[in-house]
Amino acid sequence: MKKIIVIGGGIAGLTAGIYALLDGYDVTLYEKNTFPGGECTGWNRRGYHIDNCIHWLTGCNPKDDLYQIWRTTGMIDDGIELYYEPCFYCLEADGMALHFWCDIEKARQEFLAVAPEDREEINRFFDSVRMAESVRVPCEKSLAQMNLAEYIRFGMSMSEMGKVVKEYGKDTIEDLAGRFHNPYIREMMRRYLDVSCKAVALISSYGFYTGANAAIPMGGSVGMAQRITKRFQELGGKLCTGMAAEKIEVSHEKAQRILFADGSTVNCDFVICAVDPAVTFGQLLERKYMDRNLRKMYGDKAGYRVFSTFHVSFGIDGEEDYGIGGGSIVFPCEKFNVGEQEIDYLSVRIYDYDRTLFPKDRRVIQCNIRQDEADYAYWCKIYGKKEEYCAQKERIAEEVRTRIEQHYPGLRDRLILLDTYSPMTLSKWCGAYKGSFMSFFEQKGYKSLTAKNSIKGLANVFLASQWLTTNGGLPAAATSGKFAVMEIKKRCHFDTVS
């Protein structure tokens, strides 16, 4: 049995491990933290649960090829109920509410009632969302490995999406907002991630909801991480936690040994680096091995932006309704500063849909404030000055509390501060580049890119990570793990026949 070492126990590394075990390899996974899961995690504070990751899992529709990957890895299984949120997100402003309902006709009618003057654009937008339901993540082969014919075939399988790209392919979110006259609809559009991102990102994400392809498995992020870990171990995978890889020793165009922070070493036939490529090529291997597309993404800051978050979570004391809706809600607020930015809208999310994690008297409100590279630099600068860092976190938590209470007066004196974290946290916890939660978002005029799972000049080292492709997320992480193993199989086959 050939021996594969996986470095990194996030969803990419665990998926790679499972596919490798199913193909008969001997697999040992090394994770630097004391438990696996990476960014897909959650934790308890003051008797409440904070779910860090899963807002939506794409590929919950059995017709989507991703579904098979979730089943194979155990992230979804028969015993796990899926929760389909009624709406993607909602804007509450000046006493009115606009929803991106999953029921697309209900959403269309709501928008038309608010802005009859925008009838044509509204219809064009919702028709496009319907067409975007055909969007699929490549699951059989990485885009980076496809030849032209395969690439065209894959594109054709999402034929309807071609029309959406034709209409909105050149638009940013800001351009999309600008198509509407109604100020509420403009704000609704502008609240998706960042106005510099591409309009098709919003349309296709919303399409995952309307196409019943995005849901939340009960048990949340922790449940998913635990199930995939269990599956990995049941298949015979060996898991070594608290083991930070420091270096991969290379000679004769092959990885020979892996060195760990505790001074131990391990030999292997193959290595899968399932950590952020910034760690792989900044620490484990020399940068010269970095793939061309990865260089572009990490190197071109104007073309490929990353976003992180400042997180504040509160427990809600009591079981009453308090007039709050459900799901993800955005609303205007009094201005305040977070990092280098002035914030004038809050985006909150109510966690009340999973009785195993959030019983009625243990509901949670999370507020994730989007941060960018400039903000990350700010947090890096004050991270070393403990007092200032903590004071900023406390101030922001109180500013957020006040604004939530202003928006939902029923919550006054009902919010229990559970936790705050800055972009530094994910960077320290997972080695996430600039503390980001997803990978790169390509900007107007820049292409979506995917990097290869293999490394030129190294015969036995492979890559798996959400960072191999723009946009990232759990589907990108999981498929990258599967593709890394396919490349190892190809290499073994080549070695056998040559």
Ligand SMILES: Cc1cc2nc3c(=O)[nH]c(=O)nc-3n(C[C@H](O)[C@H](O)[C@H](O)COP(=O)(O)OP(=O)(O)OC[C@H]3O[C@@H](n4cnc5c(N)ncnc54)[C@H](O)[C@@H]3O)c2cc1C
């Ligand atoms: C707040 C938030 C919300 C999100 N919401 C969603 C969502 O709704 N839907 C969605 O699809 N995705 C979501 N994501 C993204 C999703 O969590 C990630 O795409 C995915 O978890 C990334 O997996 P990964 O394995 O590529 O990377 P990671 O999770 O970063 O895993 C890398 C692992 O490598 C380990 N490691 C690093 N360095 C070393 C080393 N030297 N030696 C050994 N181990 C090392 C790390 O500790 C980590 O466990 C969200 C993320 C965040 C943070």
